[in-house]
Amino acid sequence: MGEETANSVYSGxxxxxxxxxxxxxxxxxxxxxxxxxxxxxxxxxxxSGSVVHGLNIILPVVSSxxxxxxxVLLGWATPASWAxxxxxxxxxxxxxxxxxxxxxxxxLSIGGLCFGLLGTWGTTTGFVTLFSIxxxxxxxxxxxxxxxxxxxxxxxxxxxxxxxxxMGQTFSTATYVPFLAFMFATFGVQKGMWGIPAVxxxxxxxxxxxxxxxxxxxxxxxxxxxxxxxxxxxGRREQEAYVCPFTTRxxxxxxxxxxxxxxxxxxxxxxxxxxxxxxxxxMAIGYDQGTAILYLSVAAIAGVxxxxxxxxxxxxxxxxxxxxxxxxxxxxxxxxxxxxxxxVTLWISLLMIGEALGGATNMSMSIVAEKxxxxxxxxxxxxxxxxxxxxxxxxxAILAFGLANLGGYSGAYCxxxxxxxxxxxxxWKTDTTPIAQ
Numbered sequence: 001m002g003e004e005t006a007n008s009v010y011s012g013x014x015x016x017x018x019x020x021x022x023x024x025x026x027x028x029x030x031x032x033x034x035x036x037x038x039x040x041x042x043x044x045x046x047x048s049g050s051v052v053h054g055l056n057i058i059l060p061v062v063s064s065x066x067x068x069x070x071x072v073l074l075g076w077a078t079p080a081s082w083a084x085x086x087x088x089x090x091x092x093x094x095x096x097x098x099x100x101x102x103x104x105x106x107x108l109s110i111g112g113l114c115f116g117l118l119g120t121w122g123t124t125t126g127f128v129t130l131f132s133i134x135x136x137x138x139x140x141x142x143x144x145x146x147x148x149x150x151x152x153x154x155x156x157x158x159x160x161x162x163x164x165x166x167m168g169q170t171f172s173t174a175t176y177v178p179f180l181a182f183m184f185a186t187f188g189v190q191k192g193m194w195g196i197p198a199v200x201x202x203x204x205x206x207x208x209x210x211x212x213x214x215x216x217x218x219x220x221x222x223x224x225x226x227x228x229x230x231x232x233x234x235g236r237r238e239q240e241a242y243v244c245p246f247t248t249r250x251x252x253x254x255x256x257x258x259x260x261x262x263x264x265x266x267x268x269x270x271x272x273x274x275x276x277x278x279x280x281x282x283m284a285i286g287y288d289q290g291t292a293i294l295y296l297s298v299a300a301i302a303g304v305x306x307x308x309x310x311x312x313x314x315x316x317x318x319x320x321x322x323x324x325x326x327x328x329x330x331x332x333x334x335x336x337x338x339x340x341x342x343x344v345t346l347w348i349s350l351l352m353i354g355e356a357l358g359g360a361t362n363m364s365m366s367i368v369a370e371k372x373x374x375x376x377x378x379x380x381x382x383x384x385x386x387x388x389x390x391x392x393x394x395x396x397a398i399l400a401f402g403l404a405n406l407g408g409y410s411g412a413y414c415x416x417x418x419x420x421x422x423x424x425x426x427x428w429k430t431d432t433t434p435i436a437q
Contacts, residue, residue: 027160030224035210036153037161040146041168042203043104044361047142048169049176050115050196051081051135057177057184058118065189066122073127078396080132084139085389091140092382099213100148100378104141105204111137112200119193143361143385144378151369151377152214157223158369159319159362163311166358170307173300173357222374246376251383256371256430261384263323263426264364265391266419270330271360272395273416274337274353281409285341295346299354307358314363319370320432323363324424329356331420338413364388370432 029037055077063070095103114133121130146165154161183195212218216233251257278299282292314322333352336345365381372380398419402412 027164028224029154029157029161030220032210032215032218032220033153033161033224036149037164039203039207039211040142040150040162040165042199042206043142043146044165044169045172045176046196046200046203047138049172049180050111050138051084053173053176054180054196057180061184061189062118062122062127065119068122068124068127072124076124076128077131080128081135082393083132083136084143085386085393087136087139088144088385088389089382091136091144092378092385094140095144095148095378096382100145100152101207101211101213103145104149104207104211107137107141107145108200108204108207111141112197112204115200116194116197119190144381147365147369147381148378149211149213150365151374151381153220153222155222155369155374157315159311159314159322159366161311162362162365163308163314163358166307166311166362167304169361170300170303170358173303174297246372246379248379248383251380256432257380257383258387259426259430260364260367260371261387262391263327263423263430264360264367264384265388266423266426267327267330267360267364268388268392269395269398270327270334270416270420270423271357272392273399273412274330274333276396277399277409277412278353281337282346284409295350299350300357302351302354303357306355307362310356310359311362311366314366318432319363319366320427320430323367323427326356326359326363327420327424327427331417331424334413334417334420338410338417367427367430367432370434372435376435 055074059070059073059077062068063073091103091107094106111134114130114137118127118130118134121127147162150158150161150165180192180195183192186192187195215222215224219229275296278296279289279292282295283289287295310322310326313325317325329352333349333356336349336352339345341349364384368381368384369377398415399412402415403409406412406415
């Protein structure tokens, strides 16, 4: 933004004129700002673990404890997870009317209760019903309410803030399953399943007493820019009186909304395709299962600092350029996997995949926050997020087609590379120019 000042960034409030470039890439979020970032990081840790990673241990433990068919549970887990798509739209509606804090609190309450009951209701129907509810509310608090808080608190530093937040999501890949395994080993299935709800209860209390929908409600400022007390109060009144000028129909009619949804949906197809088949791919070239799982964990740990780096880069070069670079980064990782991996190319590929794990969540939200005003973010995100999710659901079908009809992994990865290039084109065609307040 060159020498654009905070005056032009926060329209409607006359803030102290400071060159915005002087602090837009600095993590000087302030004490309350850091609290909001840590809250969203923890919410992402819970949600990504409960809905994705945790199934690695939840399904076998529940099936064993209650004599249920593991393959049947696994088969129903995918359609149950589609509740997350509905959460993107309905959660945004609640968030728009009641605020992100309300959505987070109600979702933590219901989602936590249903997660704990997963270890008690020992039938296939019971598991699928409860897991659907868990997917709905966990997605609501982590991928709707949390991002709305970030957009409200950090309208111009959202990329950097989300870079820190998505460390929680990436860290979940390496720590969530061991934590849940410890709870099962120590307390058994029924009591052990309540370990995650216990964490969610702590988060409920933290959100209830620490979080506010906007920084102005806490006497703070967006992006922690310098303002007087009078200016903060003016900003608070302005935000509370804000009425979103966009209807759902208008948003659905915007080509940039579709470009954002389709492009990052394509990127998620690539990520799911790579991660879901990384262990089988390594086993196919001669590694045992234990080593393959270890390598996946190493890649996940490598992704923790990578989440911040992609956020920092999006602030430095702009979200659009960064998103294109990100899609090309994954394209390069795919190309490496098309050919027979040796030790050198294997580790290059693993590190590339790991470093980029948190980037998609960050940029898929940041590009929406770049285009729309902070109080309109949740409404726009309520359209873009479901589009991304529907496209992402095609990942396994595309992967299966490639494995069956295009010569195995090489053909499947070629197909994923095509999806990545299409995503690059769609991002390039997206106009990220902010819409007027």
